[in-house]
Structures are given as structure tokens and as C-alpha cells.
Amino acid sequence: NAGVTQTPKFQVLKTGQSMTLQCAQDMNHNSMYWYRQDPGMGLRLIYYSASEGTTDKGEVPNGYNVSRLNKREFSLRLESAAPSQTSVYFCASSAWTGQPQETQYFGPGTRLLVL
């Protein structure tokens, strides 16, 4: 049981390049999330998917797109990377069974540097 996995672990991009961050979970969770973590800012929600087939914007969605490929996988795409998108990106999942807030389970993160 791997939990939440993310690829790649580290990436360097040039301004204007595109890339997709991959996330997968093997816990049969319904909800998945993408966060970015910047020094002194905590974690900020980029996009989330409450269930397969649905996605919604979070606090900082500009410059990103997401795809909920199936129940297991939730990808984050940067179409034209900018230096302001240099950050650590975390994917998370939760069961979302309708009960009071479930725990979110986090992946190990992807460190992205945009030059």
C-alpha cells in the first residue's frame, strides 16, 4: 500500500515551458487535492476534485489546469511556467464518505524550479 505517490520528485523548467505533475493514490479515496507550499505561506489549495469527474478551483488556481483521469489519478498541468510558480507541490487525498472531516493524506511532494 503506497498511499499517495507523486512524480517527478524534482523538476527544473525554463520560463514558458509546460509540464504535468502526476499524482496517484491507492486508498480508494474519492477526493483529491493539489497544494503549493511556499516559505512563510503555509499550504495553499490550487485545485481539488471532490469525486471522479469533478474539479473545482481553490485559492490560487491561476496558471494551472487539472485533470481527474480516474478515481486514482489527479494531474496538475502548468501550460506556460513562470518563475512565480517555483514552489513545492503536494498532492493529497481523503475518503470523503460524507462524515465529519476525514484526514487528508499527503504525497512526498514535487520540487519545481522555474528559471
Next chain:
Amino acid sequence: AQSVTQLDSQVPVFEEAPVELRCNYSSSVSVYLFWYVQYPNQGLQLLLKYLSGSTLVKGINGFEAEFNKSQTSFHLRKPSVHISDTAEYFCAVSDSGGSNYKLTFGKGTLLTVNP
């Protein structure tokens, strides 16, 4: 809208000393409160959470937190810390008002335990 304030960005302590990490929240509805820990170069993992009932919540690794509704606080405590507790700690809040439970994180407190 909900928000979280972690009052200290850094807390240095000596090994075996007690520690308190402070967290205040604001929300117009009933809340659920969480503490997550992030060890160096890792993702976040749940320490403990308050959903309802007893205001004193015990978590993993000897940590506990007390929910104080009148002071809108959820401070994290440990009576005796170890070197291995060195990590960043995040307080988070979720409210019951939305159709999807989303977490709002504080900016984090870096706990450094010195020998």
C-alpha cells in the same frame, strides 16, 4: 470565510523541555481543527484532530491539543520534546458550512529541538 493564525513562525527549545505551539482560528460556523507535522523533505502527516466531544485531544508521538471555543484557539503541547520532534507544524481548520470539506492551513511553526 475561515482563517488560521499561527502566532509563532519559529520555536527553538532544548531537548526534554515542554513546548506549546499556538494556533488561533476564525470561522462563522462550527469547525473541525487539525494539526499536521512535516518532517524535513517529507509530506505532511496528521498529528491529531478535533471534531467534537472532549476538548482535550491526544495525538501521536505524545502530542496533545486543547480546543478552546471562547478563545478560538487550538494550541498544541508536548510535555517533553525529543530531537526527533524537529519539524514544521501546521494548524488547519475546516468548517461544516460547505458542500466539500476543505482545509485552510496556517503558515506553519518551525520547531527546532536543540541538544
